[in-house]
Every structure is written in C-alpha cells, then in structure tokens.
Amino acid sequence: MSKKKFGLNTICTHVGEVKDEQFKGAVSPMYLSSSYEFLDVDVKRYPRYFNTPNQEFLSKKIAALEHTEAAMIFGSGMAAISTMFFAFLKQGDHLVVQNTLYGGTVNFIKEEFPKYGIEYTFTNGYTVEDFEAAIKPNTKLIHIETPSNPLMTITDIKAIAKLGKSKGVLTSIDNTFASPVNQKPIDLGMDMVMHSATKYFGGHSDICAGAVASSSEHIERIWNVGKNLGGSLSDITVWMLERSMKTLGLRVKAQTKNAIKLAKWLEKHPKISKVNYPGLKSHPEYKLAKSQMSGFGAMMSFELLGDIDALKFQKKLKLIKSSMSLAGIESTMLSPYLTSHALLSQQERDNVGINDQLIRFSVGIEETKDLKRDINQAIVALELS
Structure with missing residues (x-):
C-alpha cells in the first residue's frame, strides 16, 4: 500500500520503522555502530x-x-535551519525573513550572516505585500514561521509560496508550532519545511533534535553542507525520537483540543488582558488560519493585567511548569523576553510586541479543569500576598 494512502496515526506508527529481521521484535532495533562495511556495499554508512x-x-x-x-x-x-540556510545562501545572496519568529533564528541571522557576506532583510510585517517589498534582485530565499513564536501571528503560506515561484525565489517555513498534524506547508506550495524536533516530534521534553523535509534535490544539497558542518544526531536519540513520533498524532490532537478550550476561557478571564491564539475568532488572522490549518495547535500566548507580575505569577503555579522549552505532554509557561527572545534588544522586542507581561503557554495533555484551577490559584495567591 502507498504511504500516501496511510492515515496520520498509521504513518506515525509504522512508516520509518527499521525491521528487526533477526529476532522479529515489535520496535526498531537500535544500531549504535559508528563504523560500517566499506567494501562491496551499496551505501557507505557513517x-x-x-x-x-x-x-x-x-x-x-x-x-x-x-x-x-x-x-x-x-x-x-538550529542545526537544521542553519544548515538549510547555508545550503542555499552564499556571499552576495539575500534572504527575506519574517519579522515575527523565533529569537534564536533572528540572532543566528544577525550574528552569522555578516561574517559570510550574506545579506538579509526582516519584513516590516507578515503580509505577502511586506515580503514582496523586501525582495531584491539577489534574493534567493524567503523564510517564514507560522504560527509564529510567541505571538502566534499567521502568515499566508500559499501566497508566500506563489510569490516565491513568481520571482524565482525558494521558500522555507518553520512548521514547529503547528506540526504536520495541523499544517502541511508543502501541500500549500512551500519548497522546504523545517522543525525543532525537540518540540512536538519528541513530545516528552527529553530529546534535542531538528529536521528538514523537501524534495530529493533540495535535501541532497542540504546534505552536502550538513556532512561538512557535522550536525548529525546520535542513534540513541534517533531511536528515542522514532519511538516518540509513534504517538505524535494522538498527543498533538489531544493538546490542540485542550488549547482551544483554555484559549476561550483565558479570553474571558478578568485578569487576562489579551490572548494570542489563532483558533479564537478574535484573532486577526482567524479565517486565514482556518483555511490553511487542520487544527489550530496547542501553543498560545497571553498578557496579564499590569497589576500582576508575570514572573511572580509563574512562581505560584503548582501544576504548570515554568520551562525553557515547549510542546511536551506537560503544560509549561515562560516569559519570552527572558528565554526564547532574550538575545533580542529591548527595542527589537518592543518593535514586534513582546513585552514583560507576555507569557507563552504550551498546553499539554492534562485535564483542562486542573489547568484552569492552577492558573486561578496562582492569581489568587498573588492577590493575597
């Protein structure tokens, strides 16, 4: 049967298994060797x-x-996205990149590109017109992130892909927040898609990994750079990642279901001034998100009223963890200005709307009533202190 005909959970469970031909085990065997046969083999493995x-x-x-x-x-x-960038950008080339995206990507571009003579332009906004205005004769790549980290802005994937093709420019997308469970950028015309596989692919906060998916031609070009940069993954972690991805569909769908309930609840909460979640009808790109996503994801951000200290609030939480990463089965919260976007200046954060009251919320698989209770008790504890 063709893999394209398999359903989501069947792909997660069975595609990409290493068959245990010797003992017929139910899970993939782990190959820890760093040295493989060189003579008379079709693939020189390393x-x-x-x-x-x-x-x-x-x-x-x-x-x-x-x-x-x-x-x-x-x-x-970061190994995935940096290798992808260097595979398609060289001295004298130009990158157009979205202004609202992961701070680590922003910092990489600003810190490393000048060393190699690669030009870049951050867009003024995230509409297709903003991207078109930033294109130059030497533009070789357009990179977007949607939903974006941490403001959950939504970029029109199909429009960006169409723009890239009309200008002869490649397009890439960070699909980490949506995951392939909720969004298929390649089907919408994008050329390359990357992930921090540390997040939903891993899903248990115990793996650090990245991924890029594209045509065979593009992947070969990325591989040629990747083998020189050396950003490969150990087979122990690869095995753990494959194990974790078997439940990707189940986990992300459960987290997404929880997130929409919590977003609607937070939007009505008297101590919350703003909620950023593409599944809310109040979100400025709600209709766009609905048109290009099969689910709205399990990430959101919200702003507390000014009389509530965001850091003190997080310290009062008992169930929801204050954690650097995201997308695990456990719910987490953090302040982006101290973590994901700490490398940006205050002015840069202000320009894209990341203030000290903003909290990024990664929704897990817990019961929503328990998460609501934890948020409420933290706010009450602050009011009583």
Whole structure:
C-alpha cells in the first residue's frame, strides 16, 4: 500500500520503522555502530553522513508526514535551519525573513550572516505585500514561521509560496508550532519545511533534535553542507525520537483540543488582558488560519493585567511548569523576553510586541479543569500576598 494512502496515526506508527529481521521484535532495533562495511556495499554508512540505519529510516517517517520526497534529521532545530540556510545562501545572496519568529533564528541571522557576506532583510510585517517589498534582485530565499513564536501571528503560506515561484525565489517555513498534524506547508506550495524536533516530534521534553523535509534535490544539497558542518544526531536519540513520533498524532490532537478550550476561557478571564491564539475568532488572522490549518495547535500566548507580575505569577503555579522549552505532554509557561527572545534588544522586542507581561503557554495533555484551577490559584495567591 502507498504511504500516501496511510492515515496520520498509521504513518506515525509504522512508516520509518527499521525491521528487526533477526529476532522479529515489535520496535526498531537500535544500531549504535559508528563504523560500517566499506567494501562491496551499496551505501557507505557513517553517522556524520546522516545515513546510519536509524537515521535513514526516521527521515522516511518525517518525509511521509510532511508529504515530501526526502528529509534529514539534525542534532537540534538550529542545526537544521542553519544548515538549510547555508545550503542555499552564499556571499552576495539575500534572504527575506519574517519579522515575527523565533529569537534564536533572528540572532543566528544577525550574528552569522555578516561574517559570510550574506545579506538579509526582516519584513516590516507578515503580509505577502511586506515580503514582496523586501525582495531584491539577489534574493534567493524567503523564510517564514507560522504560527509564529510567541505571538502566534499567521502568515499566508500559499501566497508566500506563489510569490516565491513568481520571482524565482525558494521558500522555507518553520512548521514547529503547528506540526504536520495541523499544517502541511508543502501541500500549500512551500519548497522546504523545517522543525525543532525537540518540540512536538519528541513530545516528552527529553530529546534535542531538528529536521528538514523537501524534495530529493533540495535535501541532497542540504546534505552536502550538513556532512561538512557535522550536525548529525546520535542513534540513541534517533531511536528515542522514532519511538516518540509513534504517538505524535494522538498527543498533538489531544493538546490542540485542550488549547482551544483554555484559549476561550483565558479570553474571558478578568485578569487576562489579551490572548494570542489563532483558533479564537478574535484573532486577526482567524479565517486565514482556518483555511490553511487542520487544527489550530496547542501553543498560545497571553498578557496579564499590569497589576500582576508575570514572573511572580509563574512562581505560584503548582501544576504548570515554568520551562525553557515547549510542546511536551506537560503544560509549561515562560516569559519570552527572558528565554526564547532574550538575545533580542529591548527595542527589537518592543518593535514586534513582546513585552514583560507576555507569557507563552504550551498546553499539554492534562485535564483542562486542573489547568484552569492552577492558573486561578496562582492569581489568587498573588492577590493575597
């Protein structure tokens, strides 16, 4: 049966398994060797070449989920995106990049691109007109992130893909927040899609990894750079990631279901001034999100009223964890100005709307009534202190 005909949970469970031909085990065996046969073999395997058995087969699962010909896994999300950038950008080239996106990506571009003579422009906004205005004759790549971290802005994927094709410019997207469960950018015309696989792919806050999926041609070009940069992933972690991805569909759908309930509740909460979640009808891009997402995801952000200290609030939480990362099965909250966007200046954060009262909320699989109770008790505890 064709993999394209498989349903989501079937792909998660079965595609990309390494068959245990010797003992017929139910799960993939783990190949820890860093040295493989060189003579008289079709594939010269080596961990840094991203082609050990576990690396090769997990990439097939990711490609199947993203509807691409091929994929690669990396040691982190930043290893994935930096390798992708360097594969398609050289001295004298120009990148157009969305102004609202993960702070680590912003910092990488600003810190590293000048060293290599690569030009870049951050858009003034995230409409297709903003991207078109930023394109130059030497533009080679447009990069977007939707939903964006942490403001949950929504960019028109199909329009950006169409713009790129009309200008002869490649397009890439960070699909981490949506995951392939809720969004398929390749089906909307994008050329490349990347993930911090640390997040929903891993899902249990115990893996650091990254991924890029695209055509075989593009992946070969990324591989040629990747083998030189050396950002491969150990087979122990690859095995853990494949194990975790078997439940990707179940986890993300449960988290998404919880998130919409909590977003609606927070929007009515007297101590919350604003909620950023694309599944709310009050979100400025609600209709766009609905048109390009099959689910609105489990990430949101919200702002507390000014009389509530955001950090003190987080310290009062008992169930929801204050955590650096996101997308695990457990719910977490953090202040982006101290974590994901700490490398940006105060002015840069102000320009994109990241203030000290903003809290990023990664919704887990817990019962929503318990999460609501925890938020309320934290606010009451502050009021009584």
